[in-house]
Amino acid sequence: MKEYDHTKIEKKWQREWAKKRLYRAVESADKPKFYVLDMFPYPSGEGLHVGHPKGYIATDILSRMKRMQGFNVLHPMGFDAFGLPAENYAIKTKTNPAIAVAKNVARYKKQLEIIGFDYDWSREVNTTDPGYYRWTQWIFAKLYERGLAYESYEPINWCPSCKTGLANEDVEDGRCERCGTAVEKKPMRQWVLKITDYADRLLADLDTLDWPSHIKESQRNWIGRSEGAEIEFAIKNHAGRIKVFTTRPDTLFGVTYVVLAPEHVLVTDLLKHAKNKDEVVKYVAHARMMTAIERTDAKKDKTGVKLDGVVAVNPVNKEEVPVFVADYVLADYGTGAVMAVPAHDERDWAFAKKYNLPVREVIAPHRYYAPNPPRDGKKTVTRANVHAIVRNPKTGEILGIKWKKFPWTTFPMGGIDAGEDSVAAAKREVYEETGYKNLKVTQSLGGRVVAEYFAAHKDENRVSHTSAVCFDLIDEERDPLSAEENEKHEVIWMDPKKITPSDMTHAELDVWLGRLGKEPEAYVGEGVLLDSGVFSGKKSEEVRKEITKFAGGTWVVRYKLKDWVFSRQRYWGEPFPILHQIKTKRALLIHGFEATGDDHWFKKMKKALEARGVEVHSPTVSTSHHPTIDSWMNELAPLVKDFGPDDIVIGHSLGGNAAIRLVQKMSKSIGRLFLVASAIGHVRNENEWETLARSMPESDIVSLRQFWQSPIDWNRITALVPHALLIKSKDDRIIPPHTYTVPTAWKVEEWDGFGHFDSAQGSEFDALWKRLEDFLPSEPILVSEDDLPVVLPKVKSYEPSGTGESPLATISRWVNVKVGTGKNARVLKRETNTMPQWAGSSWYYLRYMDPKNKKHLVDPKKEQYWGQVDFYVGGAEHATRHLIYARFWHKFLYDIGVVSTKEPFAKLQSVGLIMGEDGKKMSKRFGNVVNPDDIVARYGADTLRIYEMFMGPFDQAISWSTDGMIGSRRFVERVWRLRDKVDDIAHESRSTIALLHRTIAKVSDDIAHIRLNTAVSALMTLVNTCEREPSITRESYEVMLRLLAPFAPHMTEELWRALGNRSSIHRAPWPAANPALAEDDEVTIVAQVNGKVRAEFRMRKDASQETITMHAQSMPELVKWLDGKEVVKTIVVPGKLVNFVVKDRA
C-alpha cells in the first residue's frame, strides 16, 4: 500500500462526496428519521479555533453511524449572524455588516468543509437572510396578535457602552454580558415578550426532557417558581395598603417592621407623610444612582431609612410597626415590599441588628426525643425550661448532673418561674442543684427550642420550651446541697468531649452544640409556632395557608423569570414588522403664571410624553417673571421658532392674555395647542374671546378655570371652539372646592377638588392625556403578512445613537411609509428598534426542515416527519438564554399549530470547552489559539477528529495538546498499514474474533451515548490486537473500517475503495455484533481469599460453580492460604471469580 497522504485523500473525497450529494437528507416514509443538530455558530471575524469543531465532530460521528444504521439523517448547518458582535466588528472595520458577515460565513464554511463534515449544505440557513428573517418577523407578528408582545415603558437594563437595552438574561452580575460594563436602569419604550405566560409550562415540561441535569436545574432556578402569600398591611391614617409577598406567612406574628423598595410606587406618596421627608428623598435618589452591581452586592452593608411617622398595621394582631425604605428589597420581585421578620430571615436579621430594631422569635426548632418519647395516656404539660451550661475555666470541664433514679445525665436545668428571666432561672437552678454560687454569663444560646419527651420523674409528657445559657464559674465557692437534692442526683464535671447526644439526655442538645461559640443568627428553618395567637404550638410548614387566610391574604405563585425585553437600539438585527402612526415628535410645555416647572403636573406630563418617544422642551419662562406679556413672548419666541406642524404646544396656567398672544403667534405654524388650567376668566372682553377662539380652530382648550368673578358664556365658547373639551365648574361659582363638569353634550368628566394647581391628580390631567393620545405615537400597526419581510436598509453609519433610537431612525425614506391613497393617504413610521441576537436562533432548527419554503415557516408535513430534534449538541453557556427562548417560541408555535411537538430538543448533550495548552480559555488575547486549518494541513482532518474525541470525556473542559495528538496520528497510520495484513486465507484466533464483535457492540453503544473517548480507545485496542495476528481477513478489516468511518471518514473511504468496493463506505451498512462470537469460550477466573486476589486460572465460560470451586481449591497458590483455615463461605460469580471466606480454625 502506498504512503498515507492525508491532504490528497481528504481533498479527493470531499470533492467526490459533494459531487455525489452523498449527505443530502430526504424525507421518505420507508426509513426512520434521525435529526441531529449542532448549535449553529456565530461567525466572528477571527475564524474558528480548534475548540469550535469539537461538538460538530461529535454530531458528525453520530449522524454518520445513524445513516449507516439505516436512518434518514438530517444533519444541517447554518449561521447566526445578527447582533452586536457583527455590528461592533462592522463599526470597527467600517464595513457594512452584511458584507463582513458574508465574508466571515464564507471563511467559516471553508474551515468546516476541510474537516469533512457530512452537512447537507443545501439546507443551510442564515439568520440575516431576508428570506429567513421574514419568518422571524412573522413569528413576532403572531406573538403580537396573541397579545404576547407588548410595548413597555418600564425602566430596563441599559448598557451605556453598547448603547442598547438588554434583557434580564443578558445581564451577568449586574454587568453587560457582552462588554462587561455596569448596566444602568433606564426608562424607555421597549418591546417585551410575555415569556412569563409560559413560565409554568417551561418549568413543568423540563421533566419530559433528556437533558443534562445541571442545565435543567439552571432553567428551574432561572424560572424561579416560588409559592407564597400576598398579604396586605394597612397604613395608619392613610388609604394606601402595603402588599407584601412572603414564602413564610407562618412568621407573621414575628413581624417587627415593613420594608418598601426605594422604587415602590407608594414611597412618593408616603414620604409626604414622613417627618423626615428630606432624608427619605435623599436615600431614594441615592439608591437610584447606584449601579446594579453596587445595589446587589450581597456583602454590602444593608442600608435603609425609616419613614418616620408612617405606621403599618399587622393584619394578624393589629400591631403597629414602622415602615422602612431599603434597597435590600428589590422593586421587581414579588410586590416590591416585604414584611420583615428578623428572627427568621437572614436579611431582615442583618438589617434589624444594624438599625437596632426589635427581634421577635415566633418559630422554635422542634425536637421529639426518640429515646424517651411521650407516652400514650399520660397528661401533657407545657413548661418553660432553661438549661445551664456551666464551664469551669480552670479545667475546661462542664457541669452536669447524674440522676440517681433514672439513667440520665443532664445539665443543671429546671422551669422558669413567673417573673424570672432565663438567666436568673438558670442561676437559681445551678445553685439549687449543684450549690455553685458565682457565675458569669458567657453566651445566651439563641432562641427557644420546643422539645417533646416523657418526664419520668413527674410521670407526665412534656412540651418544653427550652432556652439555654452558658456560664463560666467565677470561683468554686459552693454551698452544700439540700438532702432532697442530694437524693435526686449527683453533681459531676464532664469532659467537653462527652457533651454529645449519646452521652447526654437532652433532645435539644444538637441545637445547643450548633450555636455554641457562634454569633447569634436568624433561625430560618421549620419549627413550632410560638406567641402566635391561635396558631401557637402548630407546625410552621402546616399553617402557612391557614394563617394567610386569617390575615386576609391570598396564596400565590411567583416566578423570578421576567418578561423578555426584546428590542435593541441598534442597527444590525431583524427590523420589527411594526408601523407607528406619525404623530407629535416634539412638545413645548409652557408654564404661565407662577408655575415654576418644578410642579408635579409638569413633571408627570414630561415623563409621560418622553416615555412615548416625544422630545419635550420646557423652557423656564414664566409670565410671572415678566413685566409685560410682550416681553414674555419675546423670550419665548426664539425657543419655539423651530416648532412645526408635527409638534404640539401645551400651555399650563396661562392667563387669558398670554394665551391669546400665544395662540396668535403660534397657531398657524404648530400642530395643536392645548390650554390647561387657563385663567380664561381674565378674558373679560367677549371680542377678545372671539379672537382667541378664531385663532385656534385647530386647537383645544382642555380646561378652563375661573379665578375671578367673571361669568363665562360657555355656550358661546363651545360654539366658537368646536374641539374644546371644557371643564367648567358645576355652578360657575368660584369658591373652592368646586366641581367642574362638562356640559352633557360632550363627554362628562367630573373633577373633584380644587387641586391647588396640583392638577396632576384627577381628571384634568387624564382629560388632556386622552386628547393627546391621538397625537402621540400610539397603538402599533402590524405590517401585513404579504409585505414581509421588512428588509433592513443600508445605512451610512452603524454607530448607535445612544439616545435610545437606533441608527435606523435617521433613514427617513425607510422610516416613513406612505399608506392609502388620496384623501386617506397617511404616513406611518416604522419601528426603528431591532430584535435581539436571540430572535433568529429561537427557531432555526425548524427552518432546516424546509429552508426554501415561501408559503410556510415550515411545511406541516415536513415538520411532522422530522418532529423533534433527536440529538442536540452545544455549549452549556446557553442554558438560560437560547435554550429557554427556543423552548418558549416552540411552545408558542405549538399553540398556534405551526409545530406538532411541545418541546424542540428531545435530547441535549453539552460539549466541554477546549482550552489552550496553557490551560487558559483559547483566545487571541492569551495568544494560545490553535487554528484547525494548520492542524488539518499538517496532520489531516481524520487525525484532528480522532484526537478531539479521544482527548477526554466529551462534556468536560480540557486543554489542547498538540503533542498528545501524535498518538491519534500514529493510530491512523497503523490502521493504514494494517491493509498490508489483509489476506483472504487469513486465520484469526478466536479471541481476536471475539474482540472484534465486542468492539462492534461497544463502539455502537459509545457513539450513541457520545462516549467517544472510550469508543476510540476500543478501536485502538482492536487495532493493536489485529497487528499481532500474522494476517487478518478482509471481512474483519472491513468491519474495522466501517466502525472507524464516522471518526475518520476520508481515510476509511480510501481504504474501503482500495479493497474494491464501488460505493461509499458512508452508505455501507453498519456492522452488527454477533453476541455468540463476542465471547471467548474460555475465560479468566480470579480466585480470592477473604476478598484478596490470590490466583487466577482459565476455564470454560460455562463451567459450573462446583467445577470452579473445586479447581480453585486444588491450586497450589491457594492451598497455602486455605491450609489450616476453615472455609466459612464460598462466593462464586460464574465466569468472573470465586471468593473463599476463611477464618482460623478454633
Added chain:
RNA sequence: GGGUCAGUGGCGGAAUUGGUAUACGCGCGACACUUAAAAUGUCGUCUGCCUUAACGGCGGAUGUGGGUUCGAUCCCCACCUGACCCACCA
C-alpha cells in the same frame, strides 16, 4: 449562601446492577533497525518492603476519616479541595 459536577500514575484519562484498579493514549526509560538522526518496532513504566543469578513474594494506594459488605474507585455518613452555574428572589 444555594445548586450541579468532579477529585484515580509524571500527564489526559479507563474501569457501574458492588467483582482482577490504573484500559487506551501522551511522556519517560531500555533495546532493535540505522554510519547517525528522525520515523518505526519490541519491552518496561503506581508505590513501599523482602528476596533472587534470573524468577518471585508480601503489603499499601482511587482527596481525608468513618460505615455497610465475603468483596467498595463505585453505595451510605462526615469532612477537605476544585470547577461551573445561580445568588439581597422575601
